[in-house]
Amino acid sequence: MKKEQVILPKNQRILTALGENIRLARLRRKLSTEQVSERAGIGRKTLWKIENGAPEVAIGSYLQVLFILGLVQDLGQVANNDPLGRKLQDAQLNVKVRAPRQKK
Secondary structure, three states, X not given: OOOOOOOOHHHHHHHHHHHHHHHHHHHHOOOOHHHHHHHHOOOHHHHHHHHOOOOOOOHHHHXXXXXXXXXXXXXXXXXXXXXXXXXXXXXXXXXXXXXXXXXX
């Protein structure tokens, strides 16, 4: 039995925007869904799902489509600028290590 994936509305909006950006990039390059899906090694239905922001599509499929469109480097920018993570890292205090007890 497959467990249903729960996507928060905010995250779904992000996926939908990503799919729309991918669709617009494909159209700007004047590529058909058939051309992109064939070159990416995925089905047209999978490409349709990607362009509609379907969360069940594997990230590898998104990666293949971005590669075909010449946008794969954009994926490398994810979490590149992580201000919260850097603040948390900087806030960690260095704990001094105590010297071992001396034997009497």
